[in-house]
Amino acid sequence: MRIALYQPDIPGNTGAILRLAACLGLTVDLIEPAGFDLSDRNLKRAGMDYIERAALQRHASWEVFDEWRRSEARRLVLFTTRADAAYTDFSYGENDVLLFGRESAGVPDDVHERSDARLLIPMKAGARSLNLAMSAAMAAGEAVRQTGWRR
Ligand SMILES: C[S@@+](CC[C@H](N)C(=O)[O-])C[C@H]1O[C@@H](n2cnc3c(N)ncnc32)[C@H](O)[C@@H]1O
Secondary structure, X not given: OEEEEEOOOOHHHHHHHHHHHHHHOOEEEEEXXXXXXXXXXXXXXXXXXXXXXXXXXXXXXXXXXXXXXXXXXXXXXXXXXXXXXXXXXXXXXXXXXXXXXXXXXXXXXXHHHHOOEEEEOOOOOOOOOOOHHHHHHHHHHHHXXXXXXXX
């Protein structure tokens, strides 16, 4: 199970997700370009020493990432406010990559279409979206609950 971030903008969110992944035993795929450098102090502040413990794989572009995950036969599960299917109704697998869009714009249409599944974290009517790190925590929590906690 992996968490992929599509061109994230806000270093504090990526730091919090690296900490989450280190605690849950997940790998993070960072799809570049990101809107910050990995040495950013806000990323380090949010991720703390967990950043050194986190398994991080960087991909130079969406195309490079998508080719890699296809070569590994990994299912791509996109979290998006443009989906209808609730994330709690989905059956997760060990090989899945949970993909999250950038804070400012989500993912482009072609990434949306090339994903194997598109899932929504249901919200109250009128709410636009959750914070990226919050949505990653909710999604990873459900996926790990189904596939088993790693201790
Ligand atoms: C701040 S949101 C992006 C908002 C962006 N303006 C948009 O329209 O997609 C950042 C990412 O968090 C995830 N996300 C946030 N709320 C979500 C929800 N309710 N259901 C599924 N994913 C969500 C998605 O991956 C989204 O691309």
